[in-house]
Amino acid sequence: MLTLIILLTLAAPLHVDGDGLRMPAIYTDHMVLQRDRSLTIRGEARAGEAITVRIRGQERTAHTDAQGHWAVTLDAMPADTGLTLRIATPTRTISYTDVAVGDVWLCSGQSNMAFPVSGIDPAERSCLRAFAQTRPAVRFYLMQPSRIPFAEVWGPAMLDSLNRLQYFLPARWQPCDERSVSSFSAIATAFARRLQASTDVPIGLILNAVDGAPLEAWIDPETLAKASPDMLRKQPTNALIHPWTRTRIALNLRRATSPDQRHPYQPAYLFDAGLRPLCGYPMRGVLWYQGESNAHDTAAYAHFFPLLVSGWRRHLGDPRMPFLFVQLSATEKPNWGPFRDMQRRLPGRIPACYMAISADRGDSLNIHYPHKLDVGERLARLALRYVLGYADVIAEGPSIERATLRGRTVTLHLRPAEGLHTSDGLPPRTFELAGTDGRFHPAQATIIRQGVCVYTPLVARPCHVRYAWPSFNRANLIGRADLPLSTFQLPVLPDPLAGIIPWAKD
CATH class of the missing domain: 2.60.40.1930 (Macroglobulin (MG2) domain)
Structure with missing residues (x-):
């Protein structure tokens, strides 16, 4: 044990x-x-x-x-x-x-995890407040930042507290009720609501998410020193750190007099101030929602996220601590399609790591989309199935296995393919095909027994297929329990029964 x-x-x-x-x-x-x-x-x-x-x-x-x-x-x-x-x-x-005595979950990341019940869609807010009124066996531990890094210059007192690692205000465990739920994470509360309905086990939620926080701020300094020493030494010019992040740090610290002045967005700071004090406290697992501040560099996130997971597991004392994360939603921001596709692949690289999809709940203009209830419940489905052992719970929607070509039609093999339908009753949309020139064109899609067939007369020999690729999109393919298919891009393989090589030249 x-x-x-x-x-x-x-x-x-x-x-x-x-x-x-x-x-x-x-x-x-x-x-x-x-x-x-x-x-x-x-x-x-x-x-x-x-x-x-x-x-x-x-x-x-x-x-x-x-x-x-x-x-x-x-x-x-x-x-x-x-x-x-x-x-x-x-x-x-x-x-x-x-x-x-129950299950303790650490809820971390950036603003969409921190987003409170008071700010979500009114109908969903009423639902979570009604849950809180029942006085469930749910307890909150809210680690509230003393100040969010808005566009302002910080004074000496704030700068001094940062250097002392006193960024989070003193916290106390609070029972979930109508008062405490308003300021707590909507996603975490929805997660607990779904767990309580199935397990009737007390739930403890520790929330230390910080608005705008980049991934590197949550990685322990020992890991960063080995994996990317320049990130610790050359922060003002490091290309791995988002230019917006560097600009905000410089503005907040304009009055700093020490070259060693610290900031919440600097590499390793939030680990030192917000994770290290929890090290060793017993937890069932981690809920993680972060990436908006790192979506400019898909390759770097693919490299550093596994390092964060392994570092947290090491410091929290559980080498297989479950890590449940939310894939970025859909909004009008650059590069989010490739970033979501990268996130889709992470569970295949990290043991005991599972992904919940939120793209179908996104908002084209608002990165803080108001519909959080489904996202929390999707995280809870993952926890029930893969962490708590509820084998009958449907935890995920269909996932893409491979794409094969016969003639000019691409077949997408999905797992599971049972129960495929669309969220609005219309034909599947946002599928695209590309030929040898690499130019993608919208394609027609039809649900079949093993998945989806995709075709466009504009591409004679499809070589690649993708789905829900624009940063904001209205993708509509869902499966059992109305759980969605993730953004993806794949090469098209030859159908072994057809003897066709899609990228072969005449």
């Missing part, structure tokens, strides 16, 4: 005053501890002092070492609520009440 260690991560050195019993900041009333895993709880107290930990009939004792550190390991616990965790020295007791 995996033992997850709850680490005490403090920016300042140990100071023991009075009784000196100290616990990690994430320990508060209403917290959720991960079920079904042994837990090693660590804290600090005066050197040589006896420590007793009690919860749910278990009692463990330890003594602090010469530096004041102590640790006890609890047996795995099943899902439960209404517990009290007591940690005591001979002279002081800290009691955490209304503790739950």
